[in-house]
Amino acid sequence: MLLAALAALVLADASTASQLAWLGAAVALVFLAIGMALGSASAVHVAVAVLGGIFLLRHDTRLLLAPVYGAGLLLVEDLAIQTIELRGVGVVALDVVGARTAGVLAIATIGAVAAAAGALAVTAAPGRSVALTALGALAAVAAVAVIAWVARRRYGGSE
């Protein structure tokens, strides 16, 4: 349902690229279904990536909606992964799903707020320049590298 809502958000304003948006939504749906049926997290990641990609097909208010869209994608991703993780579990206590979903909702909200702050910064920033792009690239690479380094340092090769 969440996936359908996110796809509808794009389709409502895709106008000329609506066919491509429909195709993207269908591909995302198929990958998500495959991922949940076969227990493959990679297929879920692909579905989320495709769904993220088709957001660019929207015409208006992209910057405004991107934080909410990102938070929605995170929820889709986590709910699908939870479903996969709990496939082999016979009995699940309610608080297992409840606590995790509440945690992810909270993080998604924080993430959306951070993204909204980013959107504000983008709106307020002066025109595009090489220096600004380089700074952005450096910040992005640094953020991913730091997280990957922390993950590797704390947990070695395992997830």
Add this chain to the structure above:
Amino acid sequence: MRGLIALAGAGLVGALASGRPELALIAMPFLVFAGVGLVLAREPRLAVEIELDRTRLLEGSDAMATVRVRNDGGGPVQIEVALLRSRNLTLDPPGAVGILLRAGGHSELAFDVRPQRWGSHAVGPAVVRARDLLGVTTWEGRLGGRADVRAFPREQRLRELVAPLRTQPFLGTHVARVRGEGIEFADIRPFRAGDRVRHINWRATARRGAPQVNDRHPEHSSDVVLLLDTFEEARDRAGGTLDDAVRAAAALARACLARRDRVALVDFGGTLHWLEPAFGATQLYRIIDALLSSDIAFSYAWRNVDSIPLRVLPSGALVLAISPLLDERSLAMVTDLRRRGFDLTVIEVSPLDHASPGESGDDAVAFRLWRLQREAMRARLQSLGIGVAVWARDGDLGPALEGVNRFRRSARPAMRA
């Protein structure tokens, strides 16, 4: 975790490459999630104990396995607990159980344990998968010890047993063929010096004009040797002939020991195990313990009666061979025992219940031929004076033994010869 970082990275790279900041904004919640998840995640310190409320039970009955899980770590963890178990053991719930444990919290999980077959089974250790609250990191391991449960075979209650031809000079419940002190009337004979006055039959004495005494049969016990054939078995999904053979052996041992016979056990197959004859409840536990470790051991070795120690096969013992009669070596052994003068009965645990006639006409013909061969083999054994009781799965062993007793009554002169 890798997937999250990859998605976030893809969003950022896509934003830089295409000059569309929306992609970076979409990736932002993923980055925050990965970062916060990593900061909050703590390596769990879990302790698991597995305990069974009963370690001895009948096959098919239930025991309760309690799994105690304690979280000694600093944060909440989602835990999935699954129990490792032996092949013939079923658990309820069958899969893993998922719970949430706060820091310092503990929980008790209950699993119903049911052995489907007799034998020694193991429950545990527990396979535990723990995740932090957001599911960013996962740990897996085997925790807790192993709890053993022994499932005893479910026995039939036997009302009738095979009556032995010869008895031993110990007090028992069989009416002996010899004469002596006892309850069962045997004959009237003239008084001899040394006879007790209380044995005089006064009516016969008055009629014959000379003192006559009553002769009686004493009550003796007998030696019974249970010979379990473990050379080969027929098996399907529901079980095998060895499963039934062990149930029959346990029921016979209990019934024979209850009528004060000395009982021995010989596990005759690829490997040879035996228990010397003895009386009483202790012997019953020894026999059942030995039966629980019975298994089909494949071997090309040709074994015969000489492999069995003499003290396990006392002279005059009643030998009850429990066998599916599938292996030539078993057949050779029973005929050899009979030719050596042992009082022998074969309890044939029918392999027909575990075999299907097949789909094609040729298969059906082959199946009929096999059945005819088995009938011919049975007739050959009976011609040697060996009683054969055919015991079908889910059938009652009592009527089968009654059939053998009928055969033994009619074949007695030949058997003595």
